[in-house]
Amino acid sequence: MNRAFWKEAVVYQIYPRSYQDSNGDGIGDLRGIISRLDYLKKLGVDVVWLSPVYKSPNDDNGYDISDYEDIMDEFGTLQDWEELLAGLHERGIKLMMDLVINHSSDEHAWFVESRSSKDNPYRDYYIWRPGGPDGELPNNWSSIFSGPAWELDEATGEYYLHLFSRKQPDLNWENPKLREALYKMMTFWLDKGVDGLRMDVINMISKVDGLPSVKRDDLEPGRLAGGGEYYMNGPRVHEYLQEMNREVLSKYEVMTVGETPGASVGDAILYTAEDRKELQMVFQFEHMDIDAGPGGKWEVTPWSLKGLRSILHKWQVGLAEQGWNSLYLNNHDQPRMVSRFGHDGEYRVQSAKMLATLLHTLKGTPYIYQGEEIGMTNVKFPVLEDYKDIEILNMYREKVTEGGGDHDTILKAIHAKGRDNARTPMQWDDSANAGFTEGTPWLKVNPNYKDINVEQALADPDSVFYYYQKLIALRKEHLIMSYGKYELLLPDHEYIYAYTRALDNEKWLVLLNFSDARQTVQLPDELASVRETIISNYRDEPAAVERDTLRPYEARVYRLSN
Secondary structure, three states: OOOOHHHHOOEEEEOHHHOOOOOOOOOOOHHHHHOOHHHHHHHOOOEEEEOOOEEOOOOOOOOOOOEEEEEOOOOOOHHHHHHHHHHHHHOOOEEEEEEOOOEOOOOOHHHHHHOOOOOOOOHHHEOEEOOOOOOOOOOOEEOOOOOEOEEEEOOOOEEEEOOOOOOOOEEOOOOHHHHHHHHHHHHHHHHOOOOEEEEOOHHHOOOOOOOOOOOOOOOOOOOOEOOHHHOOOOOOHHHHHHHHHHHOHHHOOOEEEEEOOOOOHHHHHHHHOHHHOOOOEEEOOHHHHOOEEOOEEEEEOOOOHHHHHHHHHHHHHHOOOOOOEEEOOOOOOOOOHHHHOOOOOOOHHHHHHHHHHHHHHOOOEEEEEOOHHHOOOOOOOOOHHHOOOHHHHHHHHHHHHOOOOOHHHHHHHHHHHOOHHHHOOOOOOOOHHHHOOOOOOOOOOOHHHHOOOHHHHHHOOOOHHHHHHHHHHHHHHOOHHHHOEEEEEOOOOOOEEEEEEEEOOEEEEEEEEOOOOOEEOOOOHHHOOOEEEEEEOOOOOOOHHHOOEEOOOOEEEEEEOO
16 A cells, blocks of 8 residues: 555645635635635645636636746735645645746736737747638637637737637647746745645647648538547657656656646546656546537536446546546536535535545545535526526627527536636625625625525534544554545446445455435345444434435445455
8 A cells, every 4th residue: 555645635626716704805716715724724634736816817717827936916925825835734624836837927028928929039939820821720729718729919910729728828848948947836845845746637738749630521522520538648748748857847746636637547548647757636527528519518418327326336446556546526717516416405504514524535645625625516697697607608709699509508517517607706605795795796696695695504413514524534454544445336227326445454345326216225144244334424324124215315434244
């Protein structure tokens, strides 16, 4: 058993804009986070992952960085950040920063120089291409945020690549001077005491030579296509990550996780196998695509436990011997997990606890997204104007305003999958704006904050919060949660996810009901032995005759006798 802090840790993600406002401008900030550090200590988390707080014009809420070595004015100052770091460290909590190095803002000094002339020394820091003979785009790739992945720059008459917003030009990793500048920036933060790096879309930094157009038989001339096969997990990505490890990461005690859309189990092993010296773990997205139809994310289709279990099981088995799993069901880019995978009505509390049990008893490192620990839900804003996310607004324009699609159908998809579901302000209490701000919040608060908030959760011994606290404490006490061997049970059950974890002479049994009805479990005889309850999300123990019947969204974890 090769023990490591990052394998045993529990990570809590903060989306700063929505966590806590300290000055009444309606925008969460660093001093707001500082004021809530004792809350994080009480929860028991080991690491805080901070979404970007760098200087940014905020076209994509901080993921468009204009200065990598300074703090966004809305969030505070570098001195505030240093105070936050010290406050976390005083409480035994590490800090993981977001590292956004596939692209920068178009307002970054490098890009301002790059676009000024074709012979500028910074020109090659970005990816420029001339248009076709008739002014057509350099290729037919589409941006992940809708529309073409190319923007014409009038000054030089060439196009630059932007896989995301047009204000997020892609950096050219082929240029060794660029890589050197990025490594210097990473060293700046690690020298300040940063304990971890979450690397945004890190598997997109290497593009296929020649940037070819997507070719498909069904693709009409002039139509855009995804292009992901030419920029995800590209030809030099492992070379770059090994260089980064050699030049920077290996010199520090640092926790690393790479966001890798489109990565397979095989890809993940290449990124995270310890002898390859790249990253420690990745965020994979296969389970996040489970309710996406043939038309993609916004074509919402029903998901099944069989499908979800199959994906999670594949990754558990695939990374069992080499590599490491990141365990999550929501984050700042995904809808709230209790609304998506649980039940945000009558069984909200039970299903929130059940999903938490899943995340904390699989093998891997659990990630908690702010508000998850009190069971926050999706929001259903009735009008489009209440949404702020660039992905939502671009998609609506493309599909409805320009494409003639049905408004109600698209709004329903936004309610289910929109990123603003995760970005509504943290619900601290039942006062105005949920205690998030004394001003007007940058994004409206979910109207259910009077019933779902931290103050209420802390006053209720049976709340979702205290269940998370108990799961985190159990993880600190029992190495089996981090290192135990995973084995699937009942692979064909429609509603029950069951598995065991085993380490040395200890064996645990996990039973999870993913339905709003009672479900009967028929286990192998060797698992029907005397059981000691480790944790359960219902207050009362089931009657002896019902030990193999799970109530709606029930979760039980047992220690089995030898």
